[in-house]
Structures are given as C-alpha cells and as structure tokens.
Amino acid sequence: MASITIRDVTKSYAKMQVVHGVSLDFASGEFVVILGPSGCGKSTLLRMIAGLEDISGGTIAIDGTVVNKLEPRERGCAMVFQNYALYPHMSVSQNIGYSLKVSGVPAAERTQRIQAVARTLELEHLLDRKPMALSGGQRQRVAMGRAMIREPKVFLFDEPLSNLDAKLRVQMRSEIRKLHRRLAATSVFVTHDQVEAMTLADRLVVMNGGRVEQVGTPAEVYSRPASRFVATFVGAPAMNILEGTVTLDGLSLLGDSRKLNVSRTGLPVGSKVAAGIRPESVRLVAAGTPGALEATVDLVEELGAGRVVYVDLDGAPFSVVTSETVHPVPGSTVGLQFSEADLHFFSSETGSRLDVFKASVPEPAL
Numbered sequence: 108m109a110s111i112t113i114r115d116v117t118k119s120y121a122k123m124q125v126v127h128g129v130s131l132d133f134a135s136g137e138f139v140v141i142l143g144p145s146g147c148g149k150s151t152l153l154r155m156i157a158g159l160e161d162i163s164g165g166t167i168a169i170d171g172t173v174v175n176k177l178e179p180r181e182r183g184c185a186m187v188f189q190n191y192a193l194y195p196h197m198s199v200s201q202n203i204g205y206s207l208k209v210s211g212v213p214a215a216e217r218t219q220r221i222q223a224v225a226r227t228l229e230l231e232h233l234l235d236r237k238p239m240a241l242s243g244g245q246r247q248r249v250a251m252g253r254a255m256i257r258e259p260k261v262f263l264f265d266e267p268l269s270n271l272d273a274k275l276r277v278q279m280r281s282e283i284r285k286l287h288r289r290l291a292a293t294s295v296f297v298t299h300d301q302v303e304a305m306t307l308a309d310r311l312v313v314m315n316g317g318r319v320e321q322v323g324t325p326a327e328v329y330s331r332p333a334s335r336f337v338a339t340f341v342g343a344p345a346m347n348i349l350e351g352t353v354t355l356d357g358l359s360l361l362g363d364s365r366k367l368n369v370s371r372t373g374l375p376v377g378s379k380v381a382a383g384i385r386p387e388s389v390r391l392v393a394a395g396t397p398g399a400l401e402a403t404v405d406l407v408e409e410l411g412a413g414r415v416v417y418v419d420l421d422g423a424p425f426s427v428v429t430s431e432t433v434h435p436v437p438g439s440t441v442g443l444q445f446s447e448a449d450l451h452f453f454s455s456e457t458g459s460r461l462d463v464f465k466a467s468v469p470e471p472a473l
C-alpha cells in the first residue's frame with residue numbers, strides 16, 4: 108500500500124501543453140477513479156505516475172519519495188491496459204509469471220505464486236491455454252494476474268474494461284472492486300465511462316482539458332457539482348441547463364418567462380447565470396397545471412423501470428426521468444414541475460458553481 112502525492116504536475120508534448128498544473132493526494136489503499144472526456148489527459152497523468160511518460164513540471168511522490176527520475180520498475184506500480192497486451196505465444200501461466208522470470212525468481216517459487224494468483228482470479232483451469240483461446244473477460248483476468256503477481260504497491264488501470272461487452276464489463280467491475288477489498292492496494296482507475304466511475308470509486312477526480320475540475324466521493328460530485336462541466340458530464344441523461352439573468356430581486360429564467368426568488372446573488376444585475384436541474388428532479392404533470400412550465404414532448408425512451416421523456420422547452424432540449432405510469436405521446440403538451448431547492452447555479456462566464464444563490468423561500472414548485 109502506498110500514498111500518491113501529485114504536486115503542480117504539467118505535461119507538454121513539443122510546444123503543446125496537455126496537463127496544466129494538477130495537484131492530487133491519493134491515500135494509501137484508496138480506489139480513485141479519474142473520469143473525463145477523450146483527450147483530457149487521463150492516460151497521460153496515469154502514465155506519468157507509472158513512469159512511462161516524462162513529467163514536464165511538478166513532482167509525483169509515492170509513499171513520500173519523489174519518483175520523477177525513477178524507472179518504471181523502481182516505482183512499485185503495476186499497470187493494466189485497455190488492450191491487455193498479453194504475449195500471444197505464451198500460455199496463461201507464462202504470461203502471468205513472465206515478470207518474475209525476468210527478475211530471476213526461481214522456478215519453484217514462480218509456480219507457487221502463479222498458482223496463488225490464478226486461484227484468486229479463478230484462472231487455475233486455464234493456465235495452459237494461449238490467450239487466443241480465451242474469452243475477453245478471461246484475457247482481462249490474465250492481464251490483472253500479470254499485474255498482481257508483482258505484488259505492487261499501486262495498481263494503475265487505463266480503461267481496462269472498455270473492450271468488453273456490456274454484461275462482462277459490469278461483472279469485471281464488481282470483480283475488480285472485490286479484488287481491491289481483498290488486496291487493499293492503492294488503485295488509480297482511468298475511464299471516460301461515468302457509470303463505471305460512479306460505481307467503482309471511493310473518490311472521483313473529474314478532469315477536463317488537462318485540469319482537475321472536481322475531486323470528491325461519487326455522491327458529492329453528483330449532488331454538488333463544482334462546475335457546469337461536471338454537472339453536465341456526470342449523470343445520465345445529463346443535467347438540464349436553463350440560461351438565466353440576474354435581476355434586481357432575483358433571477359429570471361427562460362427569457363423572463365420565469366422569475367426565481369433568490370437572495371444574495373452577489374453578481375451585478377444583468378449577469379448571465381446557468382441554472383441546472385437533474386432530469387430525475389423534474390416531475391411531469393398535466394399541461395395547464397398552475398405554476399408548471401409547458402413543454403412539447405419530442406421523444407420517449409423506455410428504460411424498463413421507468414422512462415426518459417425528452418421535451419422541447421421554449422426551443423431548448425430538456426429531459427425528464429420518470430418512473431410514474433405516465434405515457435406522454437410525442438407532440439403532446441406536458442407540464443414540468445421542480446423544486447427550487449433542486450436547482451444548481453453556475454456562472455455563465457467561468458462555469459463555476461455559485462452557492463450565493465440560495466433560494467430564500469424554498470417553494471414547492473416553480
């Protein structure tokens with residue numbers, strides 16, 4: 108087990124900077140997930156921890172020792188990649204034991220450790236097979252085994268499940284979680300899949316454009332997103348955003364058609380803000396219900412347990428998740444209700460969360 112301390116880390120390729128001053132602290136034994144869109148620098152950050160990429164600026168320390176100049180094998184990290192990178196001509200047993208062989212561990216001890224790892228990963232019956240003769244999930248477990256056998260202080264995962272089909276992905280997710288509970292090694296897991304991130308993480312790091320947008324538990328990130336980016340990136344369907352303007356006595360939404368009674372805006376009259384509401388915080392009511400916003404139904408998506416209703420709200424797309432037994436028809440008019448207390452506010456200029464916007468009198472419906 109090992110802690111990881113990342114301080115003001117930057118990365119540039121030639122003249123292009125792709126990681127901009129990232130500072131993070133991972134506790135010993137923690138399972139951290141780095142989540143962000145394609146190209147935001149997740150793999151680059153992970154590879155800098157592993158030593159597969161030079162660090163352009165700042166420091167990375169593992170268990171208090173700065174590792175910037177250490178070779179990958181001196182850092183005590185094991186990495187599991189998306190494409191597994193198994194040796195095709197070697198058996199499962201040889202693949203798992205390869206690193207021990209290279210470092211001169213005697214054959215008897217090697218066999219014993221391979222057996223132990225294979226038992227943990229339920230690969231014992233497959234030890235003589237070649238990777239070609241394995242399923243995707245089995246290959247993934249071999250890749251895990253190869254990382255585990257070195258008894259690393261830190262596991263680094265770079266989208267290890269994205270080549271698997273949906274069912275297997277869910278299954279491997281819980282296996283990785285179980286394995287972590289047993290081994291308790293510090294784990295950093297990179298993904299752009301937010302469901303994977305939410306279900307695996309003790310703590311979530313949301314990245315965008317080479318910067319950290321927010322660090323927190325999945326529940327914190329979901330319930331108090333630090334920025335408009337996080338608000339719309341985490342959660343599916345995405346949080347609805349209504350553009351608003353600060354007025355003398357509060358805030359107006361949807362081009363003046365709705366007024367919100369909020370206190371202490373802290374921003375000059377006329378400032379633009381974005382108000383966010385999660386699709387699951389909106390109730391569908393009959394058109395014409397007093398106080399409800401009117402919208403036209405575009406599309407209804409059945410989820411089995413409920414449905415997503417996509418509507419057009421004054422020309423803007425808006426979605427509602429409902430488990431009620433309403434079946435709105437595309438083209439029909441519906442009413443939308445939500446509580447002001449469920450609104451999130453962000454500066455239109457910087458995208459940062461604005462907590463000065465506390466609804467002064469929480470009203471049941473807008």
Ligand SMILES: Nc1ncnc2c1ncn2[C@@H]1O[C@H](COP(=O)(O)OP(=O)(O)OP(=O)(O)O)[C@@H](O)[C@H]1O
Pocket residue numbers: 120125143144145146147148149150151152299
């Ligand atoms: N060897 C390289 N040379 C130049 N630019 C690179 C190199 N590797 C990555 N980049 C750039 O750095 C940025 C971050 O890449 P990175 O691979 O870290 O993204 P990522 O978040 O892992 O994305 P994905 O989810 O698609 O894997 C991207 O803009 C990418 O084009």
Ligand SMILES: [Mg+2]
Pocket residue numbers: 149150151265
């Ligand atoms: Mg990547």
